[in-house]
Amino acid sequence: MRYLTAGESHGPALLTIVEGLPANLQLDTAAVDRELERRQGGFGRGGRMKIERDRAVFLSGLRFGRTLGSPLAIQIANRDHDNWLAQMATVGTQPEELARVTLPRPGHADLAAALKYNLKDIRDVLERASARETAARVAVGAVARQLLAAFNIRVASQVLAIGEVASVGADPADLVTLTPEVDSSPVRCPDIQAAAAMQALIEEKRAAGDSLGGVFEVVVTGVPAGLGSHVHWDRKLDGRLAAALMSVQAIKGVEVGGGFACARLPGSRVHDEIAYEDGRGYFRRSNRAGGIEGGVTNGEPLVLRAAMKPIPTLTVPLPSVEIDTHRPGRAAVERSDVCAVPAASIVGEAVVAWEVACALREKLGGDSLEEMREHWTAYNSMLTER
Template sequence: MRYYTAGESHGQGLVAIVEDVPAGLKISEEQINVDLARRQAGYGRGGRMKIEHDTVQVISGVRFGRTIGSPVAMLVANRDWANWTDRMAPFGEPPLDLAREVTPRPGHADLVGALKTNTDDCRNILERSSARTTAPRVAAAGIAREFLADLGVEIFSYVTGIGSAVMREDDPFMNPSRYTPLEIETSEVRCPDAEASEAMKREIDRAIKDKDSLGGTFRVIVRGLLPGVGGYAVPAERLTSTIGGALFSIPAIKGVEFGMGFEAARKPGSQVHDPILLDRTKAEFTRASNNAGGLEGGMTTGMPLVVTAAMKPIPTLMQPLQTVDLDTLEVAQASKERSDVCAVPACAVVAEGEVAFAIADAYMRKFGSDNMADIKAAIKAYKQRLNTVSR
């Protein structure tokens, strides 16, 4: 299962196409819209969120609420298109008073994109490199999430830090059964630690006052995974590779850790690797700990998947940094777009979708992709074989 997207931040709309979707999968338009709303929410979001109220329009691939085995096409319309029609028109001549974007923002794709594509207007770059283009990713991910949910796999995320405000050091992420999506969604910053949440909000308030921006860290959890999904023999099939690559495809992601992550490099092996146990009552292998974050050798262990990502601060600043004017080659202030102060909670929702696609694709590689009935039968047979081995 894979997706493609098209569209610009201020264009008519954002399009997603999902391929290799098995037939017979029940799809909820309402749930996709819930996830789109979650992507728009969060403390520190900017003025654009007051304009857009994202909803999905499914154009193909679904009939009477179930997939039919063909590509699923979706559209998320841009309400702000009405204010940008002359400046973003696909055809015709540009307006005489068109203001080109010639003061690229440090930290954004503006300058290097303009150099790469030989344009003198950074608008051509920033429209597509905008975080707004993650909306169709979230819509597309609704297909992968429904697929995994139908197989008993649950995905959620929570924020672990914004700026210098972080969750307590004893956060038991190695036992993610403690947290529930309902508990997380009650927080404005999507953090289950109430004390840390208030500290994060104070950090955002300070950044607003200083006309600055903030990044942070978040964690994605996947529960209900079967062991042995993924691959070890082919580098591109290792889930550490596919999930890591998917997360790094999100704008502003600068680091990814699985389980204990970088801390594992500072400890001896006896304190890192997870002892293997046999649960005879359930006839299944398990682990005494989950320092690996649910992956070994690029494959799922059956323990919860735990992956943490770091997001840099948003490049658009209300008190801009120094740049160079591409017309005059003189010192200038970077351009300002309507932007967020902090989008870490929203980025975590996008990351859930990216992880969902990577895992859904791995499941389909192992158990088939034609239709849900055959996939479920293959999974049932696989579970029976695992139970036989563990006996």
């Protein structure tokens, strides 16, 4: 499967084309909208999310809510475009009096991409670099998670840290069941005390014109052993999941299972003993590998963590250099989030759901959901016979 996204942050709409879905998956389009709504939330967001009310409009690939096996085209309107008609017109001539953005923000794509693409108005960069694009990815992930749900594979997440406030978090194995509780926390952290401290810290940094990052965890349950492959670097599922998470705006580190902590421990305290019980088959008494060994799922839940850097746009901006004159100045200020870790955790769920769905499609093949199910049944009975 593959997908592309298009769209500028204040352009008319975000678009995505998803290719390679099986036919006959009954899609709950309201559930796609619910995922978009989850991404819009979280304590620490800026004013933009008050304007938007993201809805997925399906333009192709569906008939009466059922996938046809043809490309799915999804459009999400940018309501804010109405306020940017002159600045973000897709055709016509740029008016002389239109103010350009010429003071690049440290930490954003502003300067690096303006140099690369020879752009004189940094708006040409920031409109696409913006994490508004992740709304399209959440729509794609929402479709992927419905395909996974047809095989009882579930995806969930929680926020583990915002700035220096950290929580041990809920047991990853319980996270799917705990999703309503996690979602009801304004910072998506089920530890009530830590959540309150996180919100207080966000308020403090907002008042100081500063920003915050943090850490979130994504968990996938119900994953059978055997997704991904050990045979080639670009088929290793841990590598693909890490790339997917790292591609999300502002993600600077990814851990699988024990991650960086494993480097400090001896092997006897890292690797998961192998056990076997009749009727249950092979299993592990611990899951420090995070459900992947050798690039292949081992039947335990997938556990991944991502580190998000602080938001680059600061209302008390850092020193920068004006790109027309090379004179020192202060970075441009765009309307911005102070902290978007809760929203990023939803994006994390989406990109992980997509990669796991791709791996499932590769394992099971088939052009229709029925064919996938037949292969699933055959594969599972092969697993239980071993």
